[in-house]
Amino acid sequence: MAEDDEPYARIAGWYDAEFAASTADADWHARTLPRGRTLVLGCGTGRVCRTLARDREVLGLDLSPAMVEEARARHPALRVQVGDMRAFSLGTFAGIVIPNAAFSFLATRADQARCLASCAAALEPDGLLVIDVPMPMAELLGTPRTPEKPAWQGGGVLRTREVRRYPVAQKLELVDRYYVPGQPPVRSVLHLRLIWPAELEWMVEAAGMYVERLAGDYADRPPVEGCPRLIAIVRK
Amino acid sequence: MIQVDDATLALGGDILLEGGSWHVRPGERVGLVGRNGTGKSTLLRAIVGEVGLDRGTVTRRPGARLGWLPQRAVSGSTRPVWDEVASSMDWFHLLKAELDAAGQAVIADQPGAAERLADATEIFRTQGGFAVDAAIGEVLHGLGFAPDRWHAPCDTFSGGWQMRIALARLLLSRPEIALLDEPTNHLDLEARSWLAAFLARVPWTVVVVSHDRWLLDRAVTRIAEIRSARLHHYVGNFAAFLKERESRRADQLGKFARQQAEIARLEGFVERFGAKATKAAQAKSKQKAIDRIERVEAPENDGDLPRFRLPAPRGSDRVAIALRGATAGWTTPVFQGCDLELERGMRIAVLGPNGAGKSTLLHALAGRLPLAAGQRLVADGLRIGVFSQDLAAELPAAETALQWLSALAPLVPPQRIRAVLGALGLRGDDALRELGGLSGGEKARVALAALAIRPHEALLLDEPTNHLDAESVDALVDALEAWEGALVLVTHDRWLVERLATHVVRIDPGSIRFRIGLRPEDFERPPPEPVAQRIAEPATDHVARRKRERDRDRLVRQIQALEQEIADDEAQMASLQERMYLEYDRAAALAQERRAIAARAEARYATWEALDAELTEGDGDRGSARVR
Numbered sequence: 095m096a097e098d099d100e101p102y103a104r105i106a107g108w109y110d111a112e113f114a115a116s117t118a119d120a121d122w123h124a125r126t127l128p129r130g131r132t133l134v135l136g137c138g139t140g141r142v143c144r145t146l147a148r149d150r151e152v153l154g155l156d157l158s159p160a161m162v163e164e165a166r167a168r169h170p171a172l173r174v175q176v177g178d179m180r181a182f183s184l185g186t187f188a189g190i191v192i193p194n195a196a197f198s199f200l201a202t203r204a205d206q207a208r209c210l211a212s213c214a215a216a217l218e219p220d221g222l223l224v225i226d227v228p229m230p231m232a233e234l235l236g237t238p239r240t241p242e243k244p245a246w247q248g249g250g251v252l253r254t255r256e257v258r259r260y261p262v263a264q265k266l267e268l269v270d271r272y273y274v275p276g277q278p279p280v281r282s283v284l285h286l287r288l289i290w291p292a293e294l295e296w297m298v299e300a301a302g303m304y305v306e307r308l309a310g311d312y313a314d315r316p317p318v319e320g321c322p323r324l325i326a327i328v329r330k
Numbered sequence: 331m332i333q334v335d336d337a338t339l340a341l342g343g344d345i346l347l348e349g350g351s352w353h354v355r356p357g358e359r360v361g362l363v364g365r366n367g368t369g370k371s372t373l374l375r376a377i378v379g380e381v382g383l384d385r386g387t388v389t390r391r392p393g394a395r396l397g398w399l400p401q402r403a404v405s406g407s408t409r410p411v412w413d414e415v416a417s418s419m420d421w422f423h424l425l426k427a428e429l430d431a432a433g434q435a436v437i438a439d440q441p442g443a444a445e446r447l448a449d450a451t452e453i454f455r456t457q458g459g460f461a462v463d464a465a466i467g468e469v470l471h472g473l474g475f476a477p478d479r480w481h482a483p484c485d486t487f488s489g490g491w492q493m494r495i496a497l498a499r500l501l502l503s504r505p506e507i508a509l510l511d512e513p514t515n516h517l518d519l520e521a522r523s524w525l526a527a528f529l530a531r532v533p534w535t536v537v538v539v540s541h542d543r544w545l546l547d548r549a550v551t552r553i554a555e556i557r558s559a560r561l562h563h564y565v566g567n568f569a570a571f572l573k574e575r576e577s578r579r580a581d582q583l584g585k586f587a588r589q590q591a592e593i594a595r596l597e598g599f600v601e602r603f604g605a606k607a608t609k610a611a612q613a614k615s616k617q618k619a620i621d622r623i624e625r626v627e628a629p630e631n632d633g634d635l636p637r638f639r640l641p642a643p644r645g646s647d648r649v650a651i652a653l654r655g656a657t658a659g660w661t662t663p664v665f666q667g668c669d670l671e672l673e674r675g676m677r678i679a680v681l682g683p684n685g686a687g688k689s690t691l692l693h694a695l696a697g698r699l700p701l702a703a704g705q706r707l708v709a710d711g712l713r714i715g716v717f718s719q720d721l722a723a724e725l726p727a728a729e730t731a732l733q734w735l736s737a738l739a740p741l742v743p744p745q746r747i748r749a750v751l752g753a754l755g756l757r758g759d760d761a762l763r764e765l766g767g768l769s770g771g772e773k774a775r776v777a778l779a780a781l782a783i784r785p786h787e788a789l790l791l792d793e794p795t796n797h798l799d800a801e802s803v804d805a806l807v808d809a810l811e812a813w814e815g816a817l818v819l820v821t822h823d824r825w826l827v828e829r830l831a832t833h834v835v836r837i838d839p840g841s842i843r844f845r846i847g848l849r850p851e852d853f854e855r856p857p858p859e860p861v862a863q864r865i866a867e868p869a870t871d872h873v874a875r876r877k878r879e880r881d882r883d884r885l886v887r888q889i890q891a892l893e894q895e896i897a898d899d900e901a902q903m904a905s906l907q908e909r910m911y912l913e914y915d916r917a918a919a920l921a922q923e924r925r926a927i928a929a930r931a932e933a934r935y936a937t938w939e940a941l942d943a944e945l946t947e948g949d950g951d952r953g954s955a956r957v958r
Contacts, residue, residue: 239675241675242676254846273846279844
């Protein structure tokens with residue numbers, strides 16, 4: 095039985111309900127990115143776009159029609175469209191951001207290379223690219239499976255998460271289930287590629303850009319053991 | 331309450347118990363445990379007096395009321411259930427007779443009759459005589475009798491229900507000693523939960539033979555174990571027993587090892603120097619020392635069961651079996667439009683009343699029952715293992731367990747097959763007996779072993795633990811817990827559900843709900859309709875009287891507190907009055923303070939008056955009631 099091709103199709107509303115409140119990353123992007131025309135790749139329900147759009151022109155791109163629809167419904171003033179971050183041609187931008195692990199969903203080297211090449215082409219000469227992915231937690235890689243556990247509850251919905259880890263493939267499988275009383279649970283399966291700091295630098299350099307700086311969290315601390323994020327500030 | 335001294339019991343040449351001693355004190359609730367066939371039921375029957383001991387004595391406290399529930403209890407009555415279970419309540423009938431006699435005495439105007447009636451009424455009330463119908467209702471409801479069957483004749487009930495009738499009779503008879511042999515055997519999940527809670531709060535002496543972990547963990551305060559034909563005693567519930575037994579075994583092993591080392595040392599001395607004339611005397615004394623040593627027995631080897639693991643599931647499909655809009659039932663649809671996905675790593679407990687379709691769902695998932703409508707989707711290469719008691723009964727009679735299992739899994743070495751059988755409680759030569767000669771419980775173990783030696787991605791188990799002893803259940807649960815496949819479990823064993831289930835499918839007539847996690851209400855029957863009292867309480871209602879007394883006490887306390895406060899206020903005002911003369915520079919402030927206190931005292935006095943009036947009024951009420 096095939097998995098849902100579109101993991102966000104049925105959960106876009108809940109996704110926004112859960113994450114709308116978190117603004118640490120969006121605030122960081124707003125501080126870091128230049129004020130010029132900005133592109134958000136993997137914009138989801140428009141959470142990051144909305145913050146950035148306060149003082150700049152923003153375009154959001156997402157592969158999931160459900161998420162784009164949700165973003166349009168929630169923020170009619172935002173410009174968001176369905177599109178593939180591996181191959182886009184939307185003009186040039188002073189800033190490009192791939193927020194909240196969106197880059198980790200690119201499953202293969204080819205996908206990653208195509209995405210970075212598109213970014214390099216779309217970036218203005220003194221433009222800035224930000225890639226924000228979770229820092230792999232080395233100590234968890236020895237645990238093949240974390241069983242289903244409640245992760246979030248709100249609006250009458252319980253979200254649980256089950257995690258499977260494939261260290262050799264550098265992959266995480268996140269199985270989120272949304273339980274609504276009286277209905278069969280809705281499942282959303284995400285496959286995340288784990289990316290290590292040096293690996294990210296290599297990728298960026300292979301695409302003809304360079305990493306100006308790495309950050310380990312939204313307080314701009316450098317990446318250290320146990321830090322939550324791996325954020326690359328990239329120039330070409 | 332029960333004293334067993336130096337008891338030896340044999341059955342057909344096998345010694346079940348040798349030199350067992352046991353003292354059950356009043357109010358103790360003891361779980362009598364041990365593997366199948368170790369003589370638990372026989373010992374219970376010896377205590378009752380149904381079988382004699384081969385040696386030793388059993389004494390029960392003289393005159394103690396005994397309640398005895400044998401394993402296959404049948405009421406044999408044709409009376410309605412309600413009357414049948416009420417007929418066991420001798421305590422009630424005696425009290426009722428006295429109450430009626432006292433009432434007659436009052437009518438006949440006998441001397442002292444009023445006091446006699448008052449006493450009889452009070453005893454009847456404190457013993458729950460007025461609440462007897464509610465008590466019967468609670469027990470019948472707890473054991474799962476639907477209210478519309480409460481007055482149906484006993485002989486219209488099937489075997490399992492006969493056992494419940496007998497159990498209800500026993501529980502309502504309020505015995506001083508209750509002896510129960512496998513009381514949960516025919517009970518559903520809710521009734522088992524209820525019985526465990528009920529037994530946990532009775533003041534009687536209880537001895538219960540059971541394999542039900544939930545009952546043994548919740549309702550008993552001690553464990554007596556029959557192991558290797560001996561009785562071992564433990565304080566605490568079953569979980570405490572398992573721990574304590576392990577630590578005793580470790581102790582024993584340490585003592586045994588130390589003693590063996592000492593014996594070896596002494597023997598070495600004797601051997602080396604025994605022939606030497608100069609050392610002969612010493613060698614002789616060492617030999618004596620060896621002879622004098624009181625030998626510590628080696629801990630029994632049959633203590634812990636071997637553990638086993640289930641072969642890991644293969645494949646990467648997340649969803650093992652899915653039902654889409656499924657309608658199924660053997661004759662008429664039991665459920666309709668059911669959407670259910672069984673995923674790997676999920677351990678689903680199917681809960682719901684009997685007859686709601688738990689087994690039907692299991693068979694529909696297994697593909698053994700074709701769907702009347704809807705779809706059943708199965709992952710590629712999925713291997714489903716199914717267990718149910720009726721499948722276990724169909725094993726080929728002429729083969730031995732080992733032959734049959736080896737043929738099923740030719741690549742699995744016989745040692746492993748025997749280890750799995752051993753872990754499930756089928757030891758030694760039992761593996762070489764023909765399946766036809768095995769008991770139902772033993773066949774069930776073989777069928778479970780068949781699931782444990784071959785890899786599966788999904789296991790669908792219908793009452794897997796029914797005939798297993800507590801230790802085999804432990805081994806099975808450990809194996810299932812460590813296994814990553816998809817599990818569906820239909821069971822009445824609450825402990826099993828609590829240990830294993832990650833998700834619940836709740837089947838009620840007309841609805842199937844799926845959710846994550848367990849809730850306490852999954853194990854409890856919804857509360858019954860209140861039972862109408864047939865014997866009305868007398869007009870001086872006990873509860874109302876207590877309330878009136880409490881109200882009066884509260885009023886008196888409030889009045890006393892107020893009187894104290896008013897006295898304090900007056901003392902303060904007197905003191906301020908004095909200070910106004912001495913501290914004339916602050917006289918204005920002090921006067922203001924005094925006025926404030928005077929106002930407060932005035933308000934308190936008003937309250938006091940109101941409360942006092944209320945108190946007098948209440949007393950007047952009671953006075954007039956007395957006159958009437």
